[in-house]
Amino acid sequence: MTTQHYRPTRALINLEAIKENVRNLKNFLKPNVHIIAVVKANAYGHGDIKVAEAAIEAGATMLAVATPDEALHLREYFPNIDILILGHSPISFATVAAEQNIILTVFSSDWVKQLQLTSNRPLKVHMKLDTGMGRLGVTTIDEMLDLYSEIEKTNGLLLDGVFTHFATADEENESYFTKQVDKLNQFISKLPNKPRIIHVANSATTLMKDNTLQYDAVRFGISMYGLAPSPYVQTKLPFPITQSFSLETELVSVKLLHKGESVGYGATYTADETIYVGTIPIGYADGLIRKLGGQEVLIDGKRAPIIGRICMDQCMIALPKAYNIGEKVTLIGKQNEEEVTIDEWAAKVETINYEIPCIITARVPRIYITK
Template identity: 35%
Template structure:
């Protein structure tokens, strides 16, 4: 028997209306000529890549971004159209499939340029490539000393019809730390590398370096395109630059579970592995059926906040693989009652940032790590472009002939 929304063990509710509003808020922060890329890597930071990609495009994003080619090709297989940039390639990756799917493919070194040229010739099509500059992050991207060779060889391949250089781009290391000296240094390096490429003959469609924090705080870094990732999902890239509300953003994910058990426990009773929590008095314990296999961080053991009833409780003892316990302080709460780990905070529930503090990590990790065992339930599915997302993934069945992921209808609520 298929579970209904009322009987789910756990659920991650994804508010597509909030996501669309966030994209519009981000568009309003950039110059009219600058485009917005909705970054949907890592399954849209745990929110569901296909529904979120469609919602972002419906709200005015003109590009999508993924890390791996497999993520980008999965979007194409689901029928998502438009421009998609993917940037994390390794030797032997599906370059030809990327060419045939019309992806924009990032190139950071000569080996990658050689592979994409071979793929383009094999496919009999011109590949769209973007050259990535390492302006100081020290990860992917071409070092300034190697830039002239990469630009020159890319222009030769373009003259031969194998590639079209559609973009020049880079990525910040410390944009979430306003005033960090590396920000100005990277911008200067990026402008120099842009100037060299353009003087050599590159005519890019887009030049871009701004991630979420730069989109929110560095208008000089917006160029032709901004790439909001975590901000699109209503999470601040850093508490130091402001809360989501400061930027007109709203958290998109709400994670909750149904209490699997409520029981009385005497004083001095050990709770969970290692007995790191001992009940200080006779109390009631509530069992939340979510654990580190679902993405609840074990590092938040003894600290993670959870709203049960009208009170925020704390994880009692260790988070286990499938479950954890909260001390209900003697309150009577029925089995099946909702335990909210995080959400927008409207009803007093914790936020992803609260969990990040409890686990000594960043909110990016909190939302992204929520695993596939937790069903996604999509809310506020209003536009034709993302209508397919109304199906609740992984549960039940859909009406015959309906495209999209598996699920049931009826989850349109304003929350």
């Protein structure tokens, strides 16, 4: 049954853009290199199921998430594709993972020693190498060999892959990145046997670095959604990527604000001339955080600033003229020749573009565009 949405605020997800980004990456990669579509955090706020469908249709052969719950949600819709959990999984989830053919990340010999698998199916695992991120992973060759040995002698456990994560692949200075690559090479050279899949390249590494780092697969995360991992990478992209996320609503009120009158909580905005003010039904409970006060939106192809304090459910904008109720307002996306990008929002609130679609809350419906 199609859900009816009565509030005009909505996020539009262009699935064709995601498919195009995946297809372009596939053409860019060396032959036989697989694409792991990273759809953690509800596909970076875009919607995990629909994004996964699009990515698989375009050529992705594995999905990656961060948590067991995310993996189980995907498995309901995708019974056959490999699903990898990139983060920690509790030991209590191991048998469930084996039954559901979900691949776990391992980085601790103690974790393996405590396993008590009761499944007739093997539990596939990927060993995480910490080459300099300082987060999850074995940090020395001895630790790696110890973990490798524990995996090999544990009934029902199968080492399916090895991976790492680069901390500075999106930066111009390559000194730290090079150190991580050197450590990675040391790890791999000491592996007793190569597993089925080695994957080390995130979006930035894949797009910017030597193709030898593509190994058997690459993890396509932020750039699958049409966003560059950093401003530096944006200037060096080997092929165009298309932003897939936009955010829009409508005017629900228009009124005159006379010179000297104020708007919103705290009366923080006072008109220095008579203007039209429009109210739109989106606020910080939707992810339009208060720090976005002053950010411009688009109406009739023109920019208009948010004025006053952003409320929980609505905010006000200064209009260039009177508009009818129901006039479309674009907060992220294009109108005519103007565009407000996710990167613009990120700069406004002094964060990275990854964070912006993730903070748009679940009460903003995701509407999917397929053409």
